[in-house]
Amino acid sequence: MRPVPTQCAPLHIGVSIGIGLFPDHADQVETLLMHADAHMYTRKRAHKCGES
Numbered sequence: 001m002r003p004v005p006t007q008c009a010p011l012h013i014g015v016s017i018g019i020g021l022f023p024d025h026a027d028q029v030e031t032l033l034m035h036a037d038a039h040m041y042t043r044k045r046a047h048k049c050g051e052s
Contacts, residue, residue: 016044 003010018040020032 016040018043 001012001014003012005011018036018038020026020034020036020039022032025035026032
């Protein structure tokens, strides 16, 4: 990932997403969102620790 130049300093931008599949992971919107959030934060923590 290349930084975006700004007036002050280079800006590093990243993105994290989570996925929940209907009906595999849940059959209600709230539960699907909880599943997607949990997966996203698990991946974010793994990435910070140097894992992929």
